[in-house]
Amino acid sequence: MSAESPGLRDRIRYWRLRFRAWRGSRPFWAGLLTILGGVPIAYLPYANLKVGQLTVRMATTAGAGSLIIGVLLVTLGLTMWFHHIVRVFAGVASILLALVSIPVSNLGGFMIGFLLALIGGALSISWAPAAPAGEAAKRSSGGPGTAPYEDNLLDGTEDTVDAHGGRHRAR
Incomplete structure (x- = not known):
């Protein structure tokens, strides 16, 4: 190890600042909430919950619909991160999918997935890119x-x- 090579702290600081710059240039929290909203909507219809000795199945006849809605919400969340130009479309689509998940998927993943996807879609619609540094100065x-x-x-x-x-x- 040479004296000029960066240490572990410098590398962590570099990647943290780089992630912060990446996160600030797109609707990061909107995408994260939309992804987190899609997980319970897709997972709960296929889950087996154990309560003591009793196994409770949440399976419904619309299990495939729940899986499709959940996968689409995860895809829209990733779209918000990596193609932030279409953030308004992704936000509107995630709000509509969250509303559709109420009757299709166990009340939208027991309202957890519904609320997360709804808030994520609203954040995506309302997000605006920051002004360039020259204009802000x-x-x-x-x-x-x-x-x-x-x-x-x-x-x-x-x-x-x-x-x-x-x-x-x-x-």
């Missing part, structure tokens, strides 16, 4: 066009704000 520095009441109006007037927050136009 321009806004924070107070450049032209960034103030709420701009001084240089086309008609030669200035906007002023009084002590009570009222907006007035002076010539």
Whole structure:
């Protein structure tokens, strides 16, 4: 091991920062919640739960439908991560699949999968990419066009704000 090779801490820090940058450029939490919502919807109709000596089967006649809905939700969650351009379509589709899972799949995976997929779809629809670094710096520095009441109006007037927050136009 040479003196110039990075240590374990440096490699962990590098991968953590790289993951943070990747996570920030896409609707990460929306995809994660949608994936987590698809798992109980797909799994519970095929599960055998043991309560003491009693085995409870959750199988329904719509087990194949539950499996398809769960797999589609997992696929939509991965789509939100890796193709964030279609995030609105994936969000709407996951909300619709979550609603369909209520009658098809044991009340949407006992409401757990339903709620996770519904929240994930809503987060995906509402997510917006961050502004590029140049635009964010321009806004924070107070450049032209960034103030709420701009001084240089086309008609030669200035906007002023009084002590009570009222907006007035002076010539």
